Amino acid sequence: MSRGVDLSVVEVSKSFGSKQVLQDLNLEIKPGEFVAIVGRSGCGKSTLLRLVSGLDRPTQGGILVDGEPIKQLNPAVRMMFQDARLLFWKRVLQNVGLGLRGNWKPRARQALDQVGLVDRADDWIAILSGGQRQRVALARALVSKPRLLLLDEPLGALDALTRIEMQRLIETIWQEQQFTTLLITHDVEEAVTLGDRVVLLEAGQIALDLAVPLPRPRHRGDPAFAALVEQILHRILSRDTIQSQSSPSESVLVYSN
Amino acid sequence: MENTLFFPALSSALAHKVLRGPYLKVLIPWAIPLLLILIWQWLVQSEVISTRVLPAPISVVQAGIQLARTGELFHHIKVSALRALTGFAIGGLIGFILGLLNGTFSISERLLDTSVQMLRNIPHLAMIPLVILWFGIGEEAKLFLVSIGVLFPIYINTFHGIRTVEPGLLEMGKIYGLKPVELFWQIVLPSALPSILIGVRYALGIMWLTLIVAETIANDAGIGYMAMNAREFLQTDVVVFSILMYALLGKIADAIARWLETKLLQWHPSYQEG
Numbered sequence: 168m169s170r171g172v173d174l175s176v177v178e179v180s181k182s183f184g185s186k187q188v189l190q191d192l193n194l195e196i197k198p199g200e201f202v203a204i205v206g207r208s209g210c211g212k213s214t215l216l217r218l219v220s221g222l223d224r225p226t227q228g229g230i231l232v233d234g235e236p237i238k239q240l241n242p243a244v245r246m247m248f249q250d251a252r253l254l255f256w257k258r259v260l261q262n263v264g265l266g267l268r269g270n271w272k273p274r275a276r277q278a279l280d281q282v283g284l285v286d287r288a289d290d291w292i293a294i295l296s297g298g299q300r301q302r303v304a305l306a307r308a309l310v311s312k313p314r315l316l317l318l319d320e321p322l323g324a325l326d327a328l329t330r331i332e333m334q335r336l337i338e339t340i341w342q343e344q345q346f347t348t349l350l351i352t353h354d355v356e357e358a359v360t361l362g363d364r365v366v367l368l369e370a371g372q373i374a375l376d377l378a379v380p381l382p383r384p385r386h387r388g389d390p391a392f393a394a395l396v397e398q399i400l401h402r403i404l405s406r407d408t409i410q411s412q413s414s415p416s417e418s419v420l421v422y423s424n
Numbered sequence: 425m426e427n428t429l430f431f432p433a434l435s436s437a438l439a440h441k442v443l444r445g446p447y448l449k450v451l452i453p454w455a456i457p458l459l460l461i462l463i464w465q466w467l468v469q470s471e472v473i474s475t476r477v478l479p480a481p482i483s484v485v486q487a488g489i490q491l492a493r494t495g496e497l498f499h500h501i502k503v504s505a506l507r508a509l510t511g512f513a514i515g516g517l518i519g520f521i522l523g524l525l526n527g528t529f530s531i532s533e534r535l536l537d538t539s540v541q542m543l544r545n546i547p548h549l550a551m552i553p554l555v556i557l558w559f560g561i562g563e564e565a566k567l568f569l570v571s572i573g574v575l576f577p578i579y580i581n582t583f584h585g586i587r588t589v590e591p592g593l594l595e596m597g598k599i600y601g602l603k604p605v606e607l608f609w610q611i612v613l614p615s616a617l618p619s620i621l622i623g624v625r626y627a628l629g630i631m632w633l634t635l636i637v638a639e640t641i642a643n644d645a646g647i648g649y650m651a652m653n654a655r656e657f658l659q660t661d662v663v664v665f666s667i668l669m670y671a672l673l674g675k676i677a678d679a680i681a682r683w684l685e686t687k688l689l690q691w692h693p694s695y696q697e698g
Contacts, residue, residue, distance in 0.1 A: 222599065240598060242601055244599070246596075246599050252590075252592050252593055254610065255693075256614035256615070256691040266597075266606075291690070293691065311600075
């Protein structure tokens with residue numbers, strides 16, 4: 168049996184005040200599946216992730232983890248953020264061990280080893296680079312052996328090379344541990360590199376749900392890869408042109424996002 | 425021509441060598457005070473300034489030695505330091521607890537913050553006549569004044585520190601399974617600490633200032649008493665020595681606060697060496 172959770176989002180709507188962010192959203196994710204969610208800012212993807220994490224409640228509908236509705240924060244769920252959200256007043260090892268009970272140090276050390284930072288265990292966060300900080304954050308997420316990993320644009324602030332390195336690292340660890348993964352990203356190439364499926368979210372609804380049948384590790388130079396990226400980008404951009412033609416005021420909104 | 429070329433080269437080489445020496449780096453900040461003291465000594469000795477106005481530095485030192493010899497000095501320092509620390513502990517604790525409460529619970533902030541802000545705007549030294557009426561001229565009046573003076577900077581900085589904890593970190597802490605008490609100890613308090621310590625340093629300054637004023641109220645011991653007593657007998661040397669004692673104690677308090685900062689904020693980017 169796979170270690171990952173089975174996740175279903177059923178008829179979920181979420182609104183903040185009068186603003187409807189998600190609308191009757193349905194999404195099925197199999198155990199161990201890697202799903203990448205793309206979409207422009209404000210399309211509701213971060214909101215979706217917060218609902219799945221249990222930080223927020225849906226206005227309507229429900230989210231099932233292994234068939235059970237989410238009622239509170241789930242210890243099997245871990246999240247990585249765009250800003251690493253490390254605690255500067257703890258050393259690297261203590262950051263990784265955050266929230267662990269019992270004899271946590273060997274486990275934290277092992278997780279650090281996985282991300283290749285075990286020699287920095289006793290350093291302060293302030294002296295690490297951006298990429299190293301994200302690796303510490305990844306170790307912190309992995310140390311409790313999560314069954315669902317939520318990635319909220321964790322690589323968005325990294326430079327291109329570090330980014331590719333991190334993508335490979337995440338892919339390798341995911342293949343080893345087989346947790347279910349939900350990745351939010353702006354970067355369509357990143358989505359196609361990592362996702363078993365790429366889901367495009369637009370105006371609170373799923374506009375596209377595309378399987379990526381390419382073998383791993385995937386290469387950007389591959390024509391099939393490029394075609395998929397092109398297809399998704401085309402879909403995102405074509406909606407913009409329709410909108411800008413139909414209503415000028417709305418198009419302003421789209422581009423200001 | 426050759427000379428002008430030669431000398432700058434020599435002096436810069438020399439300056440370079442000397443400036444690199446470990447001792448000079450330590451000594452340079454003291455050069456100006458030392459020079460001022462020398463000028464002062466010279467002005468008094470050549471009777472440009474009367475000793476009634478300002479005693480010579482040497483007689484101030486002699487007065488200090490005399491006071492130390494009789495043991496009087498240490499008694500007064502002890503009394504003053506104890507007053508300062510007790511007042512600081514009482515006021516600081518109240519300010520800290522109020523800051524914690526109002527920073528953490530919005531009900532408590534609603535209830536208390538306006539009142540605290542109003543009280544804060546009263547200069548506490550203006551309350552001396554009232555404080556004397558309340559507590560008389562004993563220890564309580566002095567402790568009260570110091571406590572009140574110290575309370576507000578600590579309150580404001582604690583409050584501010586707790587309010588500016590990044591919400592993202594709290595959210596992360598919750599997802600990673602921290603309980604409310606753990607959130608407080610592991611995230612809220614350490615993240616507020618730099619701000620709290622700024623409050624502590626500021627409060628230490630106010631502590632000495634208040635004490636100096638408070639000790640001029642009728643008194644039977646303390647550095648302030650020493651100074652007021654000396655004034656009656658026109659011992660300007662003792663008066664100046666008392667002022668120097670305040671300066672020294674203030675400097676020591678500040679050094680302790682700095683040491684605390686470097687100790688507690690090792691993790692902070694501004695305290696990172698290299």
